[in-house]
Each structure stands twice: as structure tokens, then as C-alpha cells.
Amino acid sequence: MTVPxxxxxxxxxxxxxxxxxxxxxxLLARTGFSTALIAPATRPDDVRTTxxxxxxxxxxxxxGLWKEIAAAGAELAVMxxxxxxxxxxxxxxxxxxxxxxxxxxxxxxxxxxxLTRILDAHVFGAPRLTRIEAAVESADLGPACAALTLSTxxxxxxxxxxxxxxxxxxxxxxxxxxTTAWAHPQSALVLNxxxxxxxxxxxxxxxxxxxxxxxxxxxxxxxxxxxxETPDEADRLKDLPDDVLAxxxxxxxxxIFGRFTVEPGRQVWPLSSMIANSHGTRRxxxxxxxxxxxxxxxxxxxxxxxxxxxxxxxxxxxxxxxxADIGSEETLRAYEKSRRLDVETRTRGVDVANRAxxxxxxxxxxxxxxxxxxxNTIGPLRRLIMREGLTPSxxxxxxxxxxxxxxx
Ligand SMILES: Cc1cc2nc3c(=O)[nH]c(=O)nc-3n(C[C@H](O)[C@H](O)[C@H](O)COP(=O)(O)OP(=O)(O)OC[C@H]3O[C@@H](n4cnc5c(N)ncnc54)[C@H](O)[C@@H]3O)c2cc1C
Numbered sequence: 001m002t003v004p005x006x007x008x009x010x011x012x013x014x015x016x017x018x019x020x021x022x023x024x025x026x027l028l029a030r031t032g033f034s035t036a037l038i039a040p041a042t043r044p045d046d047v048r049t050t051x052x053x054x055x056x057x058x059x060x061x062x063x064g065l066w067k068e069i070a071a072a073g074a075e076l077a078v079m080x081x082x083x084x085x086x087x088x089x090x091x092x093x094x095x096x097x098x099x100x101x102x103x104x105x106x107x108x109x110x111x112x113x114x115l116t117r118i119l120d121a122h123v124f125g126a127p128r129l130t131r132i133e134a135a136v137e138s139a140d141l142g143p144a145c146a147a148l149t150l151s152t153x154x155x156x157x158x159x160x161x162x163x164x165x166x167x168x169x170x171x172x173x174x175x176x177x178x179t180t181a182w183a184h185p186q187s188a189l190v191l192n193x194x195x196x197x198x199x200x201x202x203x204x205x206x207x208x209x210x211x212x213x214x215x216x217x218x219x220x221x222x223x224x225x226x227x228x229e230t231p232d233e234a235d236r237l238k239d240l241p242d243d244v245l246a247x248x249x250x251x252x253x254x255x256i257f258g259r260f261t262v263e264p265g266r267q268v269w270p271l272s273s274m275i276a277n278s279h280g281t282r283r284x285x286x287x288x289x290x291x292x293x294x295x296x297x298x299x300x301x302x303x304x305x306x307x308x309x310x311x312x313x314x315x316x317x318x319x320x321x322x323x324a325d326i327g328s329e330e331t332l333r334a335y336e337k338s339r340r341l342d343v344e345t346r347t348r349g350v351d352v353a354n355r356a357x358x359x360x361x362x363x364x365x366x367x368x369x370x371x372x373x374x375x376n377t378i379g380p381l382r383r384l385i386m387r388e389g390l391t392p393s394x395x396x397x398x399x400x401x402x403x404x405x406x407x408x
Contacts, residue, residue, distance in 0.1 A: 008130075010036045011326065012316075013148055013158035015136050015171050017042050019050065019112065020288025020305040021164030022119035026063060027313050027399075028162075029129035032320070036156050038132045038148065039165070042120050046112040047265040048190050049224035051076060051203070051216060051299035053107035055400035056306045062399050068118055073110030074217040077201040084206040084213070084252075101383050105201065109216045109224065111192070132156065136165070139174040139284075146283040146327070160327035161284050162312070167274065169290035175282045181274040184354065186211050187234035188296055189227040191266045192218060193246065195257035199223055204256065211354065212297060213252055223257065225249060226296050234268045271295040275347050279339045280332035285312055292343050294350045304346050310397035311338040342392055 010033075014025040017039035025037035052060070052069070053076075060066040081094040098106045123131055134150040139161065141147075146161040163171035172179075188211075199217040206213040211228025218224055227249070229237065237245060246260040253260075273294045276286050288305035312335050319331045 008036065008154070008156050009145075010034045010130070010156065010158045012036070012160050012162060013038055013146065013156050014162040014164055015039065015148070016164035016166060016169075016288070016290070017116075017120070017123075017131075018164065018166060018288065019115055019119065019302055020290075020309065021162075022116060022123055023059070023063075023306060024162055024164055024287055024309045024312070025129055025131075026119065026123055026126060027309060028316070029126050030063065031313050031317055032128070033316065033326075034128050034130075036130045036132055036158065037123060038134060038136055038150065038156060040135055041133055042116050044113050044117070045265065046116070047192055047224075047263075047267055048112045048226075048269075048296075049109050049192070049216060049218065050112055050115060050302045051107055051109045052115075052306075053299060053303050055310075055396055056303050057107055058400045059306045059310055065118065065122060069110060069115065070108050072114045072118065072219070073108035074199075074219045074222075075105035075201050076107055076109055076203050076217060077105045078203070079106065080202055080204045082204065082206050085209050096385070101387055109203070109218060111218065111224070136170060139171055141175060141282040141284060158327075159283070159325065160316070160331075163284055163286045163290040164288050165290055167272075167289045167293045169286065171284055172276060172286055172290050175280075175284035177281060177284070177286065178277045179274050180277060181272060182351075184271040184273065184295055185230065186228050186271045186295065186354075187231040188269045188271060189229065189234045189237050189266065190225065190269065192222060192224045192263045193249065193260045194220070194222050194263065195260050196221065197257040199257060204253070206252065206254075208252070211295070215253060215257070216299075221257075222263075227252075228271070228295065228297075231268075231270060238266050238268050269296075273347060273351055275343060279308075279336040279343075281329065283327040283332075285332060285335055287312060291339075292347050294347045295354050297350050297353055300346050300350060304343065307342060307397060307400065308339055310399040311335065314338070314397050314399065338397075345392070 012028050012033050013036040014021050015038050025035050029035040060069055077098050079096045134152045136148045137151055138149045145157045145159055148156045163169045165171055198221055201217050203216045210230050213227045215223040242262050246262050250260045276291045279286050287308040315335045316326045319326045
């Protein structure tokens with residue numbers, strides 16, 4: 001950790017050390033930018049897991065971190081979607097196999113605290129990267145640089161500030177970037193558990209009337225649970241004794257993995273969606289949940305954030321090569337242009353999938369069931385859904401196409 005004497009100057013200051021901020025700072029420094037990573041110490045208690053898919057694998061391979069991340073997670077070879085709504089019109093079961101698109105797996109599921117621990121360890125001591133343990137209290141966003149005042153009283157200046165400070169981003173607010181936000185009548189209960197029957201690297205998603213209940217493989221005979229329910233029901237489940245909750249979860253999973261034992265640590269996340277109306281202005285670029293949030297359906301959140309980061313670094317590298325200002329409005333417009341369609345389509349797509357599941361309207365159920373049936377029976381459509389679900393072909397940053405960092 002470094003406590004700077006003010007003012008410390010950098011090319012880029014990344015604010016926030018969640019998975020998005022850690023990955024952004026590491027990549028920026030590796031690309032050649034002098035980088036400050038400013039955030040309080042990383043919290044070790046996030047029991048959520050992240051399924052890193054497709055382009056995210058290439059992202060971490062390019063950074064030389066993939067082997068370590070893969071070793072701490074479990075591969076996802078098959079995804080099963082089961083309609084458990086009990087409604088009049090039910091969708092047929094849909095199964096997606098990575099082998100069908102020529103892969104051993106779609107990616108790897110890893111506990112967030114393990115992912116941030118690995119990233120944190122590589123951030124410490126990385127060339128051109130200074131980790132500053134502090135919160136940003138205020139930002140003075142001038143024409144030539146962003147000046148950030150920290151909780152330590154120090155000031156950090158940078159040509160560009162990257163807001164990776166989460167959904168309530170203070171930096172986004174300082175830059176005057178408005179958002180479009182809407183709530184969902186749901187919360188996600190998150191925990192991890194062990195079971196006697198092996199998962200065989202199959203992720204199983206039961207679609208209930210209030211949202212999906214997903215069991216995603218973890219190393220060994222363990223799975224992570226994301227159960228989307230009404231807020232009251234999620235809170236009720238969270239407060240149950242371990243053995244009662246384990247039985248309830250086993251019942252909802254139709255005992256596919258036998259008897260559950262829940263591990264310590266449960267979290268309830270109220271669900272909401274938000275899209276920032278710009279990805280950057282006034283020397284601030286948004287990445288991760290500072291730029292977009294949506295319900296954890298289809299494991300898209302952090303995968304989308306890593307595409308923000310790869311695109312931003314690509315735009316900054318282009319600007320630096322052209323000897324242009326990396327924090328200028330022109331550079332930030334290029335970043336905005338590179339991200340708008342991907343972020344809008346993923347956020348709205350997850351919203352539509354969620355609403356279709358919640359809807360009691362028969363025509364909506366019929367269309368949803370038809371979609372599942374078509375995906376099941378038409379091989380090319382199924383393979384297209386799988387490929388585009390991993391990384392959109394029309395919005396793949398160079399870094400995620402396996403290019404070396406020097407070529408980014
Ligand atoms: C239940 C659930 C399940 C999910 N599952 C998946 C999944 O399977 N796959 C997937 O891709 N995504 C998933 N997501 C989404 C994913 O977890 C998030 O996108 C990701 O954790 C957010 O990362 P972030 O770094 O953008 O933000 P955060 O993790 O919120 O990090 C924000 C950081 O900013 C810091 N900070 C805040 N304010 C300041 C300040 N003023 N100064 C300095 N630092 C500050 C905080 O301390 C923190 O370090 C899931 C989300 C939920 C809710």
C-alpha cells in the first residue's frame with residue numbers, strides 16, 4: 001500500500017477495487033499506463049460466485065492469470081434450463097452443451113472472494129501500478145486533469161479517472177452522468193452448499209414463478225446457489241436454521257444432488273437494473289456496476305464489465321498511439337460508442353427474459369415456451385444462442401480475440 005504525498009500524478013486513476021476495478025487497473029498498467037488503484041481494502045466476505053464465460057477467459061489468458069483462476073473454480077460444461085413454474089403452458093427442458101460449439105467448457109465458476117484475492121495478489125507489486133487504500137471523497141474534474149481528494153486528505157491527479165466504484169458510484173455523480181434505473185419485485189438469496197451426488201460440471205437452472213433458482217458447479221461436490229424470489233420470501237429463507245434451509249433448497253432442486261449441507265455465509269441482494277446514460281465525460285470513464293446493473297440471470301454482469309474494460313483500454317491505447325489526450329471528450333466519445341449497443345442489449349435482454357418468466361399472461365408463456373422448444377430442436381439456433389451468450393460476435397474487443405497486449 002502507498003500513502004501518496006500530494007499531489008501524486010498518474011495517467012489513470014481507477015477508483016474501486018471490486019473485480020472490475022482490480023482487473024481494469026491491472027490491464028491498464030500492463031498496457032503501459034501509470035495507474036493508481038484507489039479503494040478501501042477489498043472485502044473478503046463476498047460469497048457470490050461469478051461464471052466467467054467466453055471472452056472473459058481470453059481476457060484473463062492474455063493477462064496470464066487464467067490458469068490460477070481456473071484452478072480455483074469449476075468448469076461449466078453443460079447448462080440445463082428446467083421450467084418449474086407449474087403453469088398451464090410450460091417450456092420444455094433446454095440443454096446447452098459446450099462440446100456442441102467445440103469447447104470443453106463455457107467457462108469457469110469461481111467464488112468472488114477467491115477471484116478478488118487472486119487479482120489483489122497480482123495488483124500488489126505490479127509495475128506502473130500503485131495501490132492506494134483510501135476512499136475518494138470528492139473529485140475536481142477540470143479541463144486538463146481529474147483531481148481526486150482521498151479520505152486520507154491526499155490528492156491524486158490523473159488524465160483520466162476510471163469509475164469502478166460500484167452501483168452507487170460517487171465518481172459518476174461527480175461527472176454529472178445521469179442514469180436510467182428501475183427496480184424489480186425480487187431479491188436474490190446467495191449461498192454455497194455441498195452435496196453427495198457429483199454435479200458433473202452441469203449448471204442447473206430451475207425457472208420458478210418468481211425467478212430462476214440456479215445451482216452452479218464449484219470445485220469438489222459443491223455448488224453455488226442463486227435463488228431469485230420475492231423480497232419477503234428471500235428474507236424468510238435467509239433467516240432459516242441451516243438444516244431447515246438445506247431441506248427447503250433440496251426440495252426445490254427435486255433432490256438432483258441428494259442431501260444439501262449449506263456452508264456459512266448467506267447474502268440477500270435486492271434486484272434492480274440501471275444503465276448510465278453516458279459511459280464517460282469530464283475525464284471520467286465508467287466501467288462495471290458503475291455503468292450498468294441488472295438481475296443475475298444468464299451470468300452476464302461481470303462478463304459485460306470485462307468487455308467495458310477491454311474496450312476502454314483499446315480506445316486509450318489507440319489515443320496514446322495517436323499522441324492524443326486519453327481523457328479528452330473525443331476519447332471518451334469513442335469509448336461510449338464502443339459500449340452502448342452491447343450494454344443496452346444485455347441489460348434490456350436480461351430484463352425481457354426476467355419479465356417473460358414473471359408474466360402470468362398465457363400469450364407470453366406461449367412465446368417463451370416456443371422459444372425454448374425452438375432452441376431445443378434447431379441445432380444452428382441453439383449454437384448461435386450459445387456463442388452469442390458467451391461473447392457478442394459484433395462487439396468483441398481485440399483483447400478478447402486472443403491478441404497480445406502489445407497489439408491492443
Ligand atoms: C446475486 C448476484 C449474482 C451474480 N452473479 C454473476 C455471475 O454469475 N456472472 C457475472 O458475470 N456477474 C454476476 N453478478 C454481477 C457481479 O457480481 C458484479 O458485476 C460485480 O461483482 C460488480 O463488480 P464491480 O467491481 O463493478 O463493483 P463492486 O464489486 O460493487 O465494487 C465496487 C468497489 O468500489 C469501492 N468504492 C465504492 N465507493 C468508493 C469510493 N468513494 N472511493 C473508493 N472506492 C470506492 C468499493 O469499496 C468496492 O471495492 C452477480 C451479481 C449478483 C447481485
